[in-house]
Each structure stands twice: as structure tokens, then as C-alpha cells.
Amino acid sequence: TLTSAFCGLTLLGAVFLSLVTSHQVGNFxxxxxxxxxxxxxxxxxxxxxGDLHSQVQTIADQKSKAFTQLQSKLLEMRKRGTEIDNVYTMRKTNTGQVMFVVDVSEKNLSPTGEIYSNPTDTLKDALNAPAGTKIAYSEPEPTADNWGIWLSAYAPIFTTSGQLDGIVGVDVSAKNLLEHERNYKITVYALSTAVVLMMLPLGFFIAHRIRRPLAQLTIEMEKVRKFDLDSEVKIVSRIREIDSMVQQLENMKRGLRSFRKYVPADLVQELIELGVDAKLGGEKKTLTIFFSDIANFTSMSEKLAPEVLVGFLGEYLNIMNACLLQNQATVDKYIGDGVMAFWGAPRFVDSPAIKACQAALDCQKQIHQLNQKWQADGLDLAFHTRIGINTGEVIVGNMGSDARMSYTVIGDNVNLTSRVESANKFYGTSILITETTYREVSSHFVTRLVDYAVLAGKAVPIQLYELIGNKYAVKHEKLQQIERYNSAFHLYSQRLFIEAVAILEELVSSTPSDRVPLLLLERCRHYIANPPSLDWQGDYVLPYK
Incomplete structure (x- = not known):
């Protein structure tokens, strides 16, 4: 809920502030x-x-007057300091080691000459201070040694001649420092908790101010879902973000009001994000177009009562629509039992030809399962769908009149796609694609070159391919048959009809239900008896639409 979210954010903010503050104050x-x-x-x-200090060199010098004076002086200064635990002097030996000279620490005194085995970088810097240095060196963080954890500082000791003789060091127990930090953190955390508790009522108040307009927005969104688009949005809020949401909702409803002028509703939902009034007009785009229809639907419609047929057809079209939308298609229209769709408008679609072919395979699979369901229900009914797919330049946009529009595609490539779909009837195939689509999808799907055909109403031949299935999903035996057929078609294209017949007869014998090799076999036999003209390029004019 908004209240929980606000309180959670308040708590996180308080914790973050506490951590940052305690860290900064600890550093301070x-x-x-x-x-x-x-x-x-x-x-x-x-x-x-410094001259007296230079006289103390070994443990034997601890009995000297110089050692006694230095010890007395250091001890006096340690006692005057507050919470100072250790005061000592050190010197670097000729071998580069660090030794104690005079130690007046509160506990664990080190004798003159004892080597300090863990010198820090800061201590080494102090022991190498240049002549005349008057600055002190302090450890950036507490350091640990055999006697405890300390925060330390060092200052160089010079003789009257200016020669560095060692350093004087002061240690303060880090235990006290850490105790101070811990007490401060406890105070900060307690204050943060108090702030959170004080902010809760404010959180409830702010959440209520936000929740009321959001509830109204939910009601308006439900109206949009039901396409109740004529009511005006009357939501007032001083919160800028909510006011922006209200404006976006009104923009959405304006777009829906425009696109509601032409159906289907799923297209309106596809275009809802445009947020502008629809206007007549179109633009050239390269799209992939999809046409389908049901084989022998006319004869089936004569045998079934209209209301029964409409029920079966509705079930069928639901499956087709779902498969197309799942693959990002724009479903243009239903023409009786036929479906027209396209990819690439109004929204950009990545790899539209691939998605169109996948949609076609999905449709055939789902329709096969639908036929099995009907048979299991005891119905003597089966729909066999023919699909044609083509990729090319078309005009896409709002077509119609100001009162009624349709977002659709027109152009020669649309007509060509319809002819390709119809060609399935002649070849006995289920899915045919053109060579322009084939070039986009050949690396993703298994296809078979069916023919180099001149379709009805066209003058230029095109290559037609049958879409077989997804790559790596087609059985090896089927792939061998396709390869054999492709070899036969190549021989046919080279006018080697007798050689092609030998392969095609074998294919027809092994796959009698496949009409494609049978048609090519009959054509080769015809050309053996009646050779084509010398300018023949392998093309074939389909005998009907």
C-alpha cells in the first residue's frame, strides 16, 4: 500500500541518514x-x-643522567596530558630497525634498545623526517600492536646541530574513541526511530491524499477497458504526477475514440498508445503480409446450419487470432473464413518475416489440435487451412472515409499474397511463401522450392517455397525427401527432364500423398513429349486463380 511504501521509505531514509551521520561524526x-x-x-x-637524547644508546645508558632527565621530563608531560596512555621516544638503528630509547608508558615499559617489530608507514615517515621539520605525524586510523589498539602521533627530535635523532610518540587508547563512537551511534539510532514514529501520521495523511485520486483513476481505466470512452475525466489533484496521469488517460481515450471509428477492437488496442485523432492517409512501407482461408469452406457451409457453422468458425478464428497476436501481428480483417494480417505497422516489429512464418506454423499446429478435439467429440468436421505469406512494399494507413476508416494495406504485393495463398489449392500445400520472404527466413526454417510460377493476373514469374517447419524440428527422412526434390527441380530447370523424372518417380512412389513432386513429374513427362520454347526459363503459368 501507499502507506506501507511511504513508511518504508521513511525508515530507509532514517537508517541511511543515521549511517551517514554516524560515519561523518566518527570521522570528525x-x-x-x-x-x-x-x-x-x-x-x-x-x-x-635532542643532545641529551642522542647520549642514550643502549640499555646500559638507562643509569645515565641523560636518561634520568629525559625520563623525568616525559613522565611529567604524560601525567599532565588527559587520557594519554603511552609516551616514548624511538630511534632508527644503523640497520634500519626501529628501537625504543626512553619509554614512560603507563604499562609494559620497553627498555632502551628493544626493537619495535611493527612500525607503520606513518612512523617510518616520522623517522625519516627532513631536517628542520616541525610538523607532527599522526596515524590515519587506529593501529594494533602487542600492547593494544592505539591512535598515535609522532614528532621528530633534532639535536642542536639540526640532526634528526629520533621521534617522540604519544598513544591514546582507541578503546575510549570507539566507546564514544558507539554511544553516539546509539543516540543517533534512537533519534532516527523517534523521527520514524513521528512521520507515520504524516505518512497516513499523504497516502490518503494520493489514494483518493488513484481510486478515481482506477474507475476511469475500467471504463476504458469496456470502451466507455465518452465520459469526461474529472479528477483534480495537487500532486503533479497524478495530474500527469490524468492527462495521459485523457490522451488515451482520445486515441481510442479516433480508432473506434474503424474495427476490429484488437487493432484499436494495438494503436492506443498513438494518442492522436485518426486521419485519412497512408505511407509506403515494406511489410510482411499474411492471407489464409479454409479449404472447401463453401461446400462445408452448405451442409451445416448457419448458427452451427458460425460457432465452429468462431472457435477457429479465435485460434487464428491468438496465434497471430502472439507473434506480434496486426490482424487487419476477417473475410468470411479468411484472415488477413501483416507485420511492421503501425508498430515496428523486429524480424517480421520470421514472426509471420512462425505464426503460420503455430496456426497449423493449433488447428490440427482443434480438428482432433472435434473428432474426439464425435463431430465429422475438420478445417484445413491454406496460408500465403509475402514480403514487399505496400501502402499502409487509414483507408475509407471520415465517418468510417480502416487501418489496412493496399498495393500489388497485397494482391500477390492473396494469389500465393490461392496457389496452395493447385499444389496441395498448406503454407506457401514468396522468394522475398524466403530470403528473410531461410536460416530459421526448413523450406522447399515448389515452383517458378506465373500466378493469375501476373506477368512476371516468382519462386514459390513451401514452409515445412522450424530448423532442427523436421525429421531427417523429410529433409532427405526435400533434398531429392530440390535436385529434381534443378534438373527440370536445366531441361534435363528425363533425369528429373527418375528422381520424381521415386519420390511419388515413397510419398504418394505429396502433390508437389507429382505435379512436377507430370510436367516433365509433358515436356519430354512437347519440349518448351527455346526462351523457356523454367517458369510455369498456373492454369487458374
Whole structure:
């Protein structure tokens, strides 16, 4: 709900703010402590006699006057400091190691000459300070050694001649620092929780202000779903985003009112996002067009009562429509038992020819299952669908009059697609595609070159291909038959009719239900007896539409 979402966001914001604030303040506390340590260690370094310090070299020098004076001075400064745990001096040996010189730490004193085995980079920098350096070096983060976890600072010690003799170091236990940080975080988290609790009533109030116009929007959207588009949207909100949603809803209804002038409704839903009034006009586009009809539908309609036929046809067209829409088709119109669809308008469709072929295969599969269902129900009824697919340039747009429009395609390629679909009747095939579609889909589907045909009403021959199935889904035996047929067709195209007959007779014998090789066989036998003209290029004029 909106309330839960608002409270959740408030909680997340409070947690985020708490984490950021505690991190920043923790850094501030550490930085202030480092500044304090650097001031303290600089003062200590200024009060240490570098010449005396240079006299303390070995553990035997701990009994010397110089050691005693240095120890007394450092101890005095440690006691004056607040929460200072360790004060010591160190020096770098000739071998590059770090040794203690004078240690007045509160616990675990290190004797002169004891090697410090874990020097940090900051400590090494301090021990290599250039002559005349008056700045202190502080550790950026707490460091751990054998005696605990410390926040440390160092300052160089110089002799009167300006030679670096070592450093004085100051340690403060990080335990106190971490304790301060923990207490602060607890305070911040408690305040954040209090803020969240205080924001809850505000969240309920804001959610209510948002929920009421959204509920009205839901009602208006339901009207759109039912195509009740004439009522005016009267929703007032001071929230800019909701007001924008109201405007978008009105734009949607305006678009629907325009496209409702021409049916089908599924096309109106496809074009709903355009948001403009429909106008007559069209544009040239390269689309893939789909035509289908039912074989022998006229004779079936004579045997069935009209109301019974309409029921079966409705069931059939529902399947066709679903398969087409699932593959992103624009279903143009139903012409009796026929369906016309296309891909590529009004919306862009990626690989339209591939989607059209997949839709055709899906339609045939679903129709086969529908026929099996009818047979299982005891019905003596089966629909056999013929499909033609073509890709080419057409005019697409709003055709008709101002009072009634249809978003459709027109042009020679539309007529050609209709002729291709009709050619299935002659060849005994289910799905035929043109060579322009074949070039787009050949790497995705198994096809068979059926003919180089001149279709009814056309003067130029085109290659027709039968769409067999998806790549890798066709049985090996079928692929061999296609390869044999393609070889025979090649021989036929080269006027080698006798050689082609030998292959085609074998195919007709093994696949008697396949009409394509039978037609080519009969044609080859005819050409053996009556050779075609010398300018013949393998084309064949279909005897009927």
C-alpha cells in the first residue's frame, strides 16, 4: 500500500541518514583527536633536549643522567596530558630497525634498545623526517600492536646541530574513541526511530491524499477497458504526477475514440498508445503480409446450419487470432473464413518475416489440435487451412472515409499474397511463401522450392517455397525427401527432364500423398513429349486463380 511504501521509505531514509551521520561524526571525532595529539606531541618534542637524547644508546645508558632527565621530563608531560596512555621516544638503528630509547608508558615499559617489530608507514615517515621539520605525524586510523589498539602521533627530535635523532610518540587508547563512537551511534539510532514514529501520521495523511485520486483513476481505466470512452475525466489533484496521469488517460481515450471509428477492437488496442485523432492517409512501407482461408469452406457451409457453422468458425478464428497476436501481428480483417494480417505497422516489429512464418506454423499446429478435439467429440468436421505469406512494399494507413476508416494495406504485393495463398489449392500445400520472404527466413526454417510460377493476373514469374517447419524440428527422412526434390527441380530447370523424372518417380512412389513432386513429374513427362520454347526459363503459368 501507499502507506506501507511511504513508511518504508521513511525508515530507509532514517537508517541511511543515521549511517551517514554516524560515519561523518566518527570521522570528525577522530580528526579532532588527531589534531589534539599532534599539538601535544609537538609540544613534547619542543621540550626534549635532542643532545641529551642522542647520549642514550643502549640499555646500559638507562643509569645515565641523560636518561634520568629525559625520563623525568616525559613522565611529567604524560601525567599532565588527559587520557594519554603511552609516551616514548624511538630511534632508527644503523640497520634500519626501529628501537625504543626512553619509554614512560603507563604499562609494559620497553627498555632502551628493544626493537619495535611493527612500525607503520606513518612512523617510518616520522623517522625519516627532513631536517628542520616541525610538523607532527599522526596515524590515519587506529593501529594494533602487542600492547593494544592505539591512535598515535609522532614528532621528530633534532639535536642542536639540526640532526634528526629520533621521534617522540604519544598513544591514546582507541578503546575510549570507539566507546564514544558507539554511544553516539546509539543516540543517533534512537533519534532516527523517534523521527520514524513521528512521520507515520504524516505518512497516513499523504497516502490518503494520493489514494483518493488513484481510486478515481482506477474507475476511469475500467471504463476504458469496456470502451466507455465518452465520459469526461474529472479528477483534480495537487500532486503533479497524478495530474500527469490524468492527462495521459485523457490522451488515451482520445486515441481510442479516433480508432473506434474503424474495427476490429484488437487493432484499436494495438494503436492506443498513438494518442492522436485518426486521419485519412497512408505511407509506403515494406511489410510482411499474411492471407489464409479454409479449404472447401463453401461446400462445408452448405451442409451445416448457419448458427452451427458460425460457432465452429468462431472457435477457429479465435485460434487464428491468438496465434497471430502472439507473434506480434496486426490482424487487419476477417473475410468470411479468411484472415488477413501483416507485420511492421503501425508498430515496428523486429524480424517480421520470421514472426509471420512462425505464426503460420503455430496456426497449423493449433488447428490440427482443434480438428482432433472435434473428432474426439464425435463431430465429422475438420478445417484445413491454406496460408500465403509475402514480403514487399505496400501502402499502409487509414483507408475509407471520415465517418468510417480502416487501418489496412493496399498495393500489388497485397494482391500477390492473396494469389500465393490461392496457389496452395493447385499444389496441395498448406503454407506457401514468396522468394522475398524466403530470403528473410531461410536460416530459421526448413523450406522447399515448389515452383517458378506465373500466378493469375501476373506477368512476371516468382519462386514459390513451401514452409515445412522450424530448423532442427523436421525429421531427417523429410529433409532427405526435400533434398531429392530440390535436385529434381534443378534438373527440370536445366531441361534435363528425363533425369528429373527418375528422381520424381521415386519420390511419388515413397510419398504418394505429396502433390508437389507429382505435379512436377507430370510436367516433365509433358515436356519430354512437347519440349518448351527455346526462351523457356523454367517458369510455369498456373492454369487458374
Amino acid at each position: 571525532i577522530r580528526e579532532q583527536l588527531r589534531l589534539r595529539l599532534t599539538d601535544v606531541v609537538n609540544i613534547m618534542a619542543s621540550q626534549i633536549n
